[in-house]
Every structure is written in structure tokens, then in C-alpha cells.
Amino acid sequence: MVNCSRLSVFVALFLLTISWSAQSAAPKKEFYEIRIYHLKNPDQGSRVEKYLKDAYLPAMHRAGIKNIGVFKPVASDTSAGKLIYVLTPLKSFDQLLVLPKTLEKDAAYLSAGKDYIDAAYNNPPYARFESIVLESFRDMPVHKLPNLSAPKSERVYELRSYEGHTEKIHRNKVKMFNDGGEVPLFDRLGFNAVFYGSVISGSHMPNLMYMTTFSDKASRDAHWKSFFEDDVWLKLKANPEYQNNVSKNTIFFLYPTDYSDI
Template identity: 50%
Template sequence: MNPLLNYTRTLIIVTLLFTCIGHAQEKKREFYELKTYLIKNEDQENRVDNYLKNAYLPALKRQGIKNIGVFKVRQNKFTKADRIYVLIPFTSLDQFEKLEASIAVDKGHLSAGKEYITAKYNDPPYQRISSTLMRAFSEMPHMRPSQVSTPRSERVYELRSYESPTEATYKNKVAMFNVGGEVDLFESIGANAVFYAEVISGSQMPNLMYMTTYANMEQRDALWEKFFASDKWTALKNDEHYKNNMNKADIFLLYPTAYSDY
């Protein structure tokens, strides 16, 4: 065989192999856990804050987990600020599954979190904890921590949960974001998306969740007006293929704590 031809074929095969590996890595989608702490008063808020800041987040980081978001409710006369949200990214379900066992033997975690961990049954540091497990959308397989730089108290982190009437319509709504271009639309208006994800375990299924961020409420309102006025959204909402794929939207307006990673 011609040596040059043989070399060329080998080079093509190696190039294709690395290209395939690169695409596979690029398409590997992260998993997210959204933990929600329900609290009843300022004392519980302070105890959960102290635990998260000084024990839990440092323990997660020792496990190689980065970009952990901690958020609180932007209170107004219609909204009670009784929840703390913790958003944790995972590279795999295996990493998620092993986390609790790992921090259970983490001496730094046990020491810094002792008051929280050993709380008495009649004086708990929170009312309840709920957990939602998600998998990132194919069009945004990795979290993108927000680069919004205004004071944290002014920032708006908008967390949305879209419920669908059936599993089939839910898949259609996910496709509307990915194939239909809703993700691209948010990108085009500068909505600073942190994540888009399919809920794979939670209390409101079938549903998807996503988070966008804004410098302040004025920018948030202006960008949503731009979203709804866009030709792309007009085409999407009038497309018969995507009709009736959502029947409930929960909207949570949040801000990041001082110890949140972003």
C-alpha cells in the first residue's frame, strides 16, 4: 500500500475519533439539584444561612462542586420571604448519589455544621426541605453562572417552573425551547440564563425549570417586554405544533445571598 495513502487514512481516522469524542463531551449534560428550605422566622433563617455558608457549601467545594447558587425571595406585599433556595450543579448522577455519604464523614462539615446537624427535635433549624432533580437541556448542557454585577440586593434571579398537562405535551414544551429556538430567543435579548433543565424527579411533574438573571427589576421588565414583542415569540406561540403544551407557570423572583457563588 502507498505509505502516503496509508498515513492519510490514519490521519482521517484519528481526526474523526477526536471529533466524535469532542462532540460527546460537548453534549454531556449536567444535572442540577434545587434544594428549598422552608423557614418560619428570622432565627431559622440565620441558622440555615450559617450552616450553608460555613459548613455545607465549603463541604461541597471540597468534593469538587463549584458554582453553587444560594437565593432568597425578593419580598413584596404579595410574597412572603420564607424560603432559601440552593442550586447545586453535578457532572453526573453518580456524583449526586455519593454526595451525602461523602459530607457525612467530612470532619470540617461536621465541625462547622454541628449546631445545625445536632439540632433538637423540638427546635429544628427549618420547617421542611424539598428537593428537585433536573437534567440540563441539550441546547444549554452546562450551567452558566450569571455575570450580572450590580449590588446583590438589586439583582433579579428569575426562576420559572412550567408545568404541562401530560408527559407528551411536556416533551413538546422542552422541544419548543431546544428545537423551536426559545433558548436562542432568550440568548438574543440578553436574558443571562443560568440554566434550562428537565425535571426528572420532583413534586410538580411533568415540568421544566429555568433561571434567567437581570441587573434590576427595570431591566427584567424591559427584557420581558422585548421577548413578548419579538417576531420569534409571535411565530412560536402561533405555531400549531407547540399549542397547549403548558398549563401552569410558577414564577419566583429571587436575589443571591452574600455567600452565593454568583
């Protein structure tokens, strides 16, 4: 007969092993940096793109950071030719902090990116850049690649920013995506979301941002029409718990460069 105390220890260890396995199998939360380059002229745009394509993306890949997105505003946008967006998914916040030192040790990066890295004070490759850091949502803890077959030049990637009146109201909007069911609704309707994130450092806080993707503008419009007519959304937006939780909604229409991973 098995000793009861030994059996209890065995059962406890077994349950603990299952718990550890479940925790290790669960997707971990990601962080994202969105870097936005502001350009004065086409020459700066060409130099930044050469740096991203030949130096930054290859260096990130060598560092084990995959799926870097590089985007430009669509032609009809007044910011076309003036901005370049770079989305970098990160496994942890610490990874963002050590990236500069990682790049400094990469000889291939330093060589390929020399024009950008060693630019003279009177000939910079950009006017300025801004950096937005985000923490992924609970219900989509890791990013996804869009399931699209259309040429990248025809695609429409929609980046949205929802600003909140206060921190508490902002958290209510994040809750609307998670507990309220906006994330699974977007997924069910085929919005091909790349990420959802709450901004932890940026110029328009408190706010959240997310990116959805479409084959073209017509597909984008059709998807949003189905969203606004969906019974789940109609019920959700009428829920008193989630009223007046966005002070400003800004939409950026982008398309991926031919060398973008996303």
C-alpha cells in the same frame, strides 16, 4: 508506495481520533438539585444560612462542585423570610447520590455545620425541605454565571416552572426551547439564563424549570417586553406545533444572598 490497506487503517484511526476529540470537547449534560428550605421563624433562617455559608458551600467547593446558588424570595413576596432556595449544579446524577457520603467524610464540614447536622428533635433548624432534581436542556447543557454588575441585593432572579398536561405535552414544551429556538432567543435578548432543566424528580411533574437574571426589576420588565414583541417569539407562539403545551406557569422572584456563588 504506501500499502492501500495500511492507508485505510491510518485514515480510519485518524477519523476516529477526530471523533473522540470532538466528543470530549462537547459540553456534557448537567443535573441540578434545587433544595427549598421551609422555615418557621427567623431563628431557623439564621441557622440554615449559617450552615450553608460556613459548612455546605465550602464543603461543596472542596468536593469540586462550584457555583452553588443560594437565594431568597424578594421582600414583596408573601414567602419572604419563609423560604431559602439552594441550587447545586452536578456533573452527573451519580454525583447527587454520593454527596451524603462525601459530606460524612469531611471533618471541616461536620465541625462547621454541627448546629444544623446534630440539631435536637425538639429544636430543628427548619420545618421541612423539598428537593427538585433536573436534567439540563440539550441547547444549554451546562449552567452559566450571570453577567451582572449590580449589587446582589438589587438583582432579580426569575425562576419559572412550566407544568405540562401530560408527559408527551411536556416534552413538546422542552422541544419548543430546543428545536423551536426559545433558548437562543433568550440568549440574544440578554436574559442571562443560569440554567434550563427538565424536572426528573419533583412535586409538580411533568414540568420544566429555568432561571433568568436581571440587574433589577425595571431591567426584568424591559427584557420581557422585548421578548414578547420579538418577531421570533411571535412566529414561534403562533406555530400550531406548540399550541397548548403549558397547563400552569409559576414565577418565583428571588435575589442572591451575599455569599451565593451565582
